[in-house]
Amino acid sequence: MYRFRLSSDQVQLELVANGNSALLPFQVIGPTTEVAFLEELIEESLGSLTLNPRELFGFLGSDPWVKGAFQAPQVVEGDLNAAASTETSFQRQTLGRKLEQAGVLDIEELEQLLVDYRPFAETQRFGEFLRLNLQVPPQMLDLLLNPALFDEQGFNEKRLGERLVEMGCITPEQLDQALDLQRSKGGRVGELLAELGFISTTTARFFSLAKVNEKGQIDYQAG
Template identity: 70%
Template structure:
């Protein structure tokens, strides 16, 4: 569990996250105005209230809007060093946590799927369950479980749009339309796809930065 506290005069706000995964859903608790203000800032920056605790704490320390209205954040509960280490070792995480960190699933969706998977746990692996139920594209599961195959196909050299298309995250038509908008208005292709609702901002960031290293492992560290 993580608890961060922000104070300003007589006002106090806490951000609380429960769980053990690298990314946690955080709840903002406090006066309505301050809660809405913080939630808007966090969602504008990260696209979600589910994120790595270290990443969130660093944001609270450095964001100029937070600094203007609040004193420096206090760590009330939790181990930020462990959270930071967890965000770096993507390879060691479970498939479910990888899907969340890659922005393929929201944490709430993962919890629901794990509950649905429970009756089949003795006979199926979680990845097989996801394939059979068409919850995640087979290509996406293959990448997260066996990145070496994609390294052989030049994954690191491909652009974001090519990666997402190959992984079944977007369609060729969606990519074509996004590229047309990019030519007309500029901007990053990941931001355009996210704004259109085709992918999450987390997925755009992840697949822009993820690499397959020489050991055949996905390397990704959330920027802080």
């Protein structure tokens, strides 16, 4: 069994899970408003409340919004050293980290957006903030937050250029320009789009390799 405690001057929450497997379903216990806030934050950032205990505890100790609302998390019960470790998948990254790995934001842009977001953290999720402020193409946010929807639309079968146009990363005209260049000099479309300055090489790699798996999650290993 694992029990983690988050405390502030006003409230105390506990995250509880039974079992010793690599992934455990955690339940948040405490006042309704704070429980809903933390559950939504964890699900948006890590994709689920079924998590590796060590991974969850690390998130609670490092997430800026958790740190802004609570003191450092405590292990009330359970041995984190004995918790089975699992390789951190793309799906379990925070939304900001996903956007960075996809080449949509660089680290400096992400850090500035997190600073800008802080005054709204109690009323908006980070994804809502980005959507309302048009900082990221809405299609990109939809893909990262609800990849199963794109699986239904045949995401895995689409070519790189089609994916990039659909995500709002490039225009159809920019794709045509890259395809014309490919016909004249050869090369990969993603590399040519980056060479033309339309996308970053990171974005080209992400959309070349990312797949939606049978669980409706994104499979991707950053290089």
